[in-house]
Amino acid sequence: MYFNSFHFAAFLPIVFILYWVIGGRRREGQNLLLILASYYFYACWDWKFLFLLIFSTLLDYSCALLIEKQDSRAGKLRWLWLCVGINVGFLGIFKYYNFFATSFAALLSGFGFQVHPYVLDVILPVGISFYTFHGLSYIIDIFYGRIKAERNFVDYSLFVSYFPLLVAGPIERATHLLPQLKVRRDFNFEKAKEGVFQIIWGLVKKIVIADSCANYANEIFNHAGSMNSLSLILGAVYFAFQIYGDFSGYSDIALGTSKLFGIDLLKNFNYPYFSRDIAEFWRRWHISLSSWFRDYLYIPLGGNSGGKAMRIRNTFIIFLVSGFWHGANWTFVIWGLINALYFLPLLLLNRNRKNVDEIVLRPDWESVQTVFNILITFALSCLAWVFFRAESLSKALEYLKRLFTNGQFQVQYFAIERYNYELLALLVVFVGFEWVHRYRIEPISGRWSWVKLSLCLAALLALGVYSDYKNFIYFQF
Known part of the structure; x- marks a missing residue:
C-alpha cells in the first residue's frame, strides 16, 4: 500500500x-x-x-x-x-x-x-x-x-x-x-490539522517535485551516452531533487499521518540542500539513520575519544556501512566512500562542527560566501548521487567522464525536453518556498495556510494525473 x-x-x-x-x-x-x-x-x-x-x-x-x-x-x-x-x-x-x-x-x-x-x-x-x-x-x-x-x-x-x-x-x-x-x-485538533497539512506537503514533494524530476532524470541517465555536458549536469540535479522530494516527502507523510493519532515521530530531514558543508549535509539528511550509526556504531568504535587516525578510521567505516546499508551494489559502497572523502578535509582541519548555527543572509560578503558554500556542497552531493542512481560502476564512471569531457552546453531536445524550462522554474519556486519556510514546523502553516493549501492541492491535481512513479525510492532499502 x-x-x-x-x-x-x-x-x-x-x-x-x-x-x-x-x-x-x-x-x-x-x-x-x-x-x-x-x-x-x-x-x-x-x-x-x-x-x-x-x-x-x-x-x-x-x-x-x-x-x-x-x-x-x-x-x-x-x-x-x-x-x-x-x-x-x-x-x-x-x-x-x-x-x-x-x-x-x-x-x-x-x-x-x-x-x-x-x-x-x-x-x-x-x-x-x-x-x-x-x-x-x-x-x-x-x-x-x-x-x-x-x-x-x-x-x-x-x-x-x-x-x-x-x-x-x-x-x-x-x-x-x-x-x-x-x-x-x-x-488535538491543532495537531491533527498540522498533520493534514504535512501530509499534503509531503504529497507535493513526492508527486509534483520528485515524480516530475523522475521523468527527466530517467531519460537522461538511460541515454547518457548521447547526452551533452549540460544535459548530464541537469540529469544529476534532477535526480538530486527526485530523491529528496521522494524520501523527504515520504517522511513528511509519515510524520503527518502519525500526528493524526497524537503521536510524534522523529524529524528525518532538515533542508539538507541548504547545507554549507558536507558535515552539515549529513546532520540534515536522513537524520534518524545518521544518528543511529553515530550512536550504535561510531561511538562504540571509539568515536572521537581516540586520536585523529581512529576518528578517520571510524568515519570511513560509518560512511561505507551507510552506503552498503542502502543496497547490495558496489555503486552504493562507492557513494559512501565519496562522502567519506568529502568529509575527510573537514575532519582533518577540525571544521566538521563549524556550521551548526542557523543560516542568516545579509547584504554583506559573508553571506555571499555562505551562498557559494551552499552551491558547492549541493554540487558535490549531485556528483555523488550519480553513483547512487547509476545501475553499475561502469555506467556511473561513463556518465561522469562524458559530463566532464563532452564540453557541449547547448540545449538538447530529446523526447520530453519541451517542458524542461517549466520544470526548472518549478524547482526554483520550490527552493524559494523551502528557504522561506525552513524555520517553521510545517511549510503550509501560518496566516496564509489555506491559500498555500489550495495552491498545493491545485498542483497535485494538475500534475498528479501524469505521475507514473507510485513507488518510493527508499522502499528498495
Whole structure:
C-alpha cells in the first residue's frame, strides 16, 4: 500500500475514525487497533512476509527480557549476540547473499577459476532494513541499561510495526516512541490539522517535485551516452531533487499521518540542500539513520575519544556501512566512500562542527560566501548521487567522464525536453518556498495556510494525473 495511492486514501480515514471513536477511550484499545491496522498495511505488500515481521518482534521482545534477567555481563552478551546475529542474518540472506555470492564468483574468475554461485530467487521484504534497525536499537539500549525491557507485548509490537514508519522510516528509538505508546492519546485538533497539512506537503514533494524530476532524470541517465555536458549536469540535479522530494516527502507523510493519532515521530530531514558543508549535509539528511550509526556504531568504535587516525578510521567505516546499508551494489559502497572523502578535509582541519548555527543572509560578503558554500556542497552531493542512481560502476564512471569531457552546453531536445524550462522554474519556486519556510514546523502553516493549501492541492491535481512513479525510492532499502 503506497502513501500516494487511492488504497491509502481510503485506509487512513477509516483507521482514523475507528481509532478515535472505538479505541479512543483507552490506550490499550488505541494500540491494539493501530497494530491491526499496521499488520494489514504491511500484509498488503506481501502477506507472507508479515510472519517475518512478527517473528522479528517476538525475537527482540524475548531477548530483551532475557538480557535484563541476566546477572552477569557474559550472560547478557550471549543473548545480545544471539538476537543481533539472527536479525543481521535475516537481513544478510534477503538483502546481501546474492551480492556476496556473485562478487566472490567474479573475484575468483579474475584468477581463472570459473564458479557458478547459487543465487536466491527471493523478493526483498519491504522495510526490513528499517524495522530491523528499530529492534536492534532497542535490544542494544536494553543491554547497556539505558531503558528497561518492555513487558507489554502489544506496546512493543506497535513500536516495531507502527505503519507510518514501518516501510521507510524514520528509524525510531524506543526512548522516544515507547513512552508515547504507554499513555492514552487525546484528540488535538491543532495537531491533527498540522498533520493534514504535512501530509499534503509531503504529497507535493513526492508527486509534483520528485515524480516530475523522475521523468527527466530517467531519460537522461538511460541515454547518457548521447547526452551533452549540460544535459548530464541537469540529469544529476534532477535526480538530486527526485530523491529528496521522494524520501523527504515520504517522511513528511509519515510524520503527518502519525500526528493524526497524537503521536510524534522523529524529524528525518532538515533542508539538507541548504547545507554549507558536507558535515552539515549529513546532520540534515536522513537524520534518524545518521544518528543511529553515530550512536550504535561510531561511538562504540571509539568515536572521537581516540586520536585523529581512529576518528578517520571510524568515519570511513560509518560512511561505507551507510552506503552498503542502502543496497547490495558496489555503486552504493562507492557513494559512501565519496562522502567519506568529502568529509575527510573537514575532519582533518577540525571544521566538521563549524556550521551548526542557523543560516542568516545579509547584504554583506559573508553571506555571499555562505551562498557559494551552499552551491558547492549541493554540487558535490549531485556528483555523488550519480553513483547512487547509476545501475553499475561502469555506467556511473561513463556518465561522469562524458559530463566532464563532452564540453557541449547547448540545449538538447530529446523526447520530453519541451517542458524542461517549466520544470526548472518549478524547482526554483520550490527552493524559494523551502528557504522561506525552513524555520517553521510545517511549510503550509501560518496566516496564509489555506491559500498555500489550495495552491498545493491545485498542483497535485494538475500534475498528479501524469505521475507514473507510485513507488518510493527508499522502499528498495
